Amino acid sequence: MGLYSEHIFPRLMESGLGSDVHRRYRRRVLSRARGNVLEVGFGTGLNLECYPTSVHRVTGIDPAAVLERRVRARVARAPFRVERMIHDAADRLPFPDAHFDTATSTWTLCSIARVREALLELRRVLKPSGELLFLEHGRNEKGWVSRLQDTWNPVQNFVACGCNVNRKIDAEIERGGFRIIELDRFTMPGVPRVLGSVYLGVARPHGGRRLA
Template sequence: MGIYSEHIFPRLMESGLKGEVHRGYRRRALARAHGEVLEVGFGTGLNLDCYPESVRRVTGLDPAAVLERRVRGRVAEAPFRVERITRDAADRLPFPDGHFDTVASTWTLCSIERLPTALVEMRRVLKPAGELLFLEHGRNGGPWVARLQDAVNPIQNLVACGCNVNRKIDEEIEGAGFRITELERFIMPGVPRALGSVYLGAARRASGRRLTNPRRVRR
């Protein structure tokens, strides 16, 4: 890791994601988390105070450890056990099949390089009745905004350390063998559509064929 990706960008990202608006979105996304949770993209631990009381333990997965002093403080204040693993989400995860009650991802699926492989691993370690809870930004449904996202994505990818603004998050999740049960699409207030097109929802492991359509809310 370089100075920018290890020290500068994590501070910029945390500054942008730690406000009350983003915290409110995270709490909504994580409201149904329970039991054993795998958090993919643990980052600096901003989600720790957004989990409900039904969570027993969070295993945080991230390819790099950054801002360690801040992270240790947040881990110490968490009301549940927190374990951390430094590993790429697309690598084989060191957990048995069906291990976690919940897999959570917030603002992370945009930046995993081998996303299809990572999502398959998330599905593998999720219990059959478990849920994938996600809060992500991605491809806008409007053609002109989507074209703009395609145009700016190489720049975004460079300055934001691998972040992509044009991924179809719902299609990526379903393509890995999940069935989306709830999906809310909206634009974050005060954020350009190209950067603030949000996917917030939940998914379960699909069983062979595609089942009922998810409840989709757009605004």
């Protein structure tokens, strides 16, 4: 990791994704989390304060550890057990099949290089009755916006350490072995459509038992 990716970009992400608006969306999507949770793209732990009391443990995976002082403070304040692991989500996860009650991903699927492999691994370690809760930005439904996203994406990928703005997140999730049961599409207020086209929803493993 270089100076930019290890120190500068994480602080830029903190200032953006840590806003009150982003926090409201985090709370909304994570309100369904329960039990033993696997969080993909743990980052600096911004999600920890947004989990409900139904969560007992969060295992966070991320390919890098950044802003450690902030992360340790957030982990210490969490009312549940938090475990962290440096791991590429697309590699085989070191957990048994059907291990987690919930999987979460917030602004992460955009930056995983082998996103289908990562989602297939999430499906493997998620219980058949479990849920994947996702909050992502991605491809806009309007043709002119999506064309702008395609044009901008190489720049975004470079300045945002692998982030892609033009992925069709719902299609990626379905290709990864999930069935989307809830999906809200909208543009975040005050954010250009190229960057702020949001997918917020819930998915379950194909063949999973429907929760009561």
